[in-house]
Amino acid sequence: MPVTETTFLPFHRAFIEEDDIQSVVRVLRSGWLTTGAETRRFEAAFARYVGSSNAVAVSSCTAALHLALAAIHLKEGDEVILPTMTFSSTGQVVLYFRARPILVDCEPDSFQIDPEAIERAITPRTRAVIPVHFAGSPARMDAILDIARRHNLQVIEDAAHAMPARYKGQWVGTIGDITCFSFYATKTLTTGEGGMITTENPEVADRVRMLSLHGISKNAYARYTAEGSWRYEILDVGYKYNMTDMQAALGLAQLEKCELMREKRERIAERYTDALCSTDAYATPKIPAGIQHAWHLYVIKVNPDVLTISRDRVIEELKQRGIGTSVHFIPLHTHPYYRQQLGYRVGQFPCAERHFGGAISLPLFPGMINEETDRVIEALQEIAASYRR
Numbered sequence: 001m002p003v004t005e006t007t008f009l010p011f012h013r014a015f016i017e018e019d020d021i022q023s024v025v026r027v028l029r030s031g032w033l034t035t036g037a038e039t040r041r042f043e044a045a046f047a048r049y050v051g052s053s054n055a056v057a058v059s060s061c062t063a064a065l066h067l068a069l070a071a072i073h074l075k076e077g078d079e080v081i082l083p084t085m086t087f088s089s090t091g092q093v094v095l096y097f098r099a100r101p102i103l104v105d106c107e108p109d110s111f112q113i114d115p116e117a118i119e120r121a122i123t124p125r126t127r128a129v130i131p132v133h134f135a136g137s138p139a140r141m142d143a144i145l146d147i148a149r150r151h152n153l154q155v156i157e158d159a160a161h162a163m164p165a166r167y168k169g170q171w172v173g174t175i176g177d178i179t180c181f182s183f184y185a186t187k188t189l190t191t192g193e194g195g196m197i198t199t200e201n202p203e204v205a206d207r208v209r210m211l212s213l214h215g216i217s218k219n220a221y222a223r224y225t226a227e228g229s230w231r232y233e234i235l236d237v238g239y240k241y242n243m244t245d246m247q248a249a250l251g252l253a254q255l256e257k258c259e260l261m262r263e264k265r266e267r268i269a270e271r272y273t274d275a276l277c278s279t280d281a282y283a284t285p286k287i288p289a290g291i292q293h294a295w296h297l298y299v300i301k302v303n304p305d306v307l308t309i310s311r312d313r314v315i316e317e318l319k320q321r322g323i324g325t326s327v328h329f330i331p332l333h334t335h336p337y338y339r340q341q342l343g344y345r346v347g348q349f350p351c352a353e354r355h356f357g358g359a360i361s362l363p364l365f366p367g368m369i370n371e372e373t374d375r376v377i378e379a380l381q382e383i384a385a386s387y388r389r
Contacts, residue, residue, distance in 0.1 A: 050173030136294030
């Protein structure tokens with residue numbers, strides 16, 4: 001039995017520095033806390049960063065995905081194709097419309113959605129495809145866009161992991177019809193909670209902006225300022241999905257060092273790969289040619305042919321050594337709701353199930369020091385040596 005470490009290494013630690021804190025303090029002292037000029041500055045800065053014509057800040061990536069589907073007028077009975085290997089939000093937003101999430105499998109050698117599976121799943125009811133850029137590595141967007149254009153489908157990218165990522169030189173945020181980002185506490189750029197929608201379509205941008213604040217006229221946030229008016233109009237049934245200026249201030253500060261944080265994560269990922277790639281007990285991530293990985297996650301896969309213990313036991317062994325991990329993701333089709341209400345079954349998507357069965361997300365965050373990374377590596381090597389077949 002290994003000696004338990006007394007200092008726990010978390011799976012994630014937010015990279016919050018004094019400039020982040022002072023940005024939020026400045027907004028608190030301004031007297032204007034909710035959606036206002038700071039949010040508009042964040043939107044403009046984010047759009048410039050990724051090269052998008054339009055960016056709309058919202059309260060979460062889930063809200064962004066919901067609004068994106070509302071913008072394309074998804075309706076009851078429609079179908080949206082998405083990977084089973086994703087978080088609950090990607091499928092649940094489809095269910096908000098009483099539409100049907102059509103789950104498809106991963107590629108055999110990666111966690112990414114399989115374009116061939118997308119094409120096989122298309123029916124006359126299909127309206128959109130939601131590729132998920134797993135771990136921060138973009139999906140095969142050339143193939144996905146080709147399929148979508150041939151079948152007149154909208155492409156809504158779930159880029160919750162993919163800030164900042166590039167696909168063949170093009171920033172994620174400018175590739176599909178609509179892109180949805182997450183700024184949750186564990187993400188590569190955080191506002192605590194929050195999200196962003198980017199699109200090249202100004203009509204889509206106007207619609208999601210209006211829907212994000214109760215469906216009222218787009219300048220309604222300014223009605224409490226000297227330039228605004230108390231009068232507003234309800235244009236549609238909307239939602240309470242707006243971002244606050246406090247969140248936006250943190251987002252602006254984080255955006256300033258977004259590439260620096262990515263470089264720090266990349267160096268940690270390289271350190272993991274260099275140490276573990278020769279260990280047959282674990283498979284390290286493969287990086288496709290022509291992409292810039294955002295490195296939100298570093299996911300290894302436990303090789304069951306080499307170790308006598310399961311993935312779950314490896315996680316427990318790491319925990320005993322004071323190391324936090326996570327698993328991304330439990331495939332949607334294996335959850336009770338999807339089985340009982342939507343008719344999916346275990347065994348239906350073998351690639352996703354195989355990938356999930358071995359997956360462990362290791363600690364990865366910009367403030368992680370070499371000694372912490374080495375501690376994870378040494379623990380994994382020790383486990384591999386102790387439980388080798």
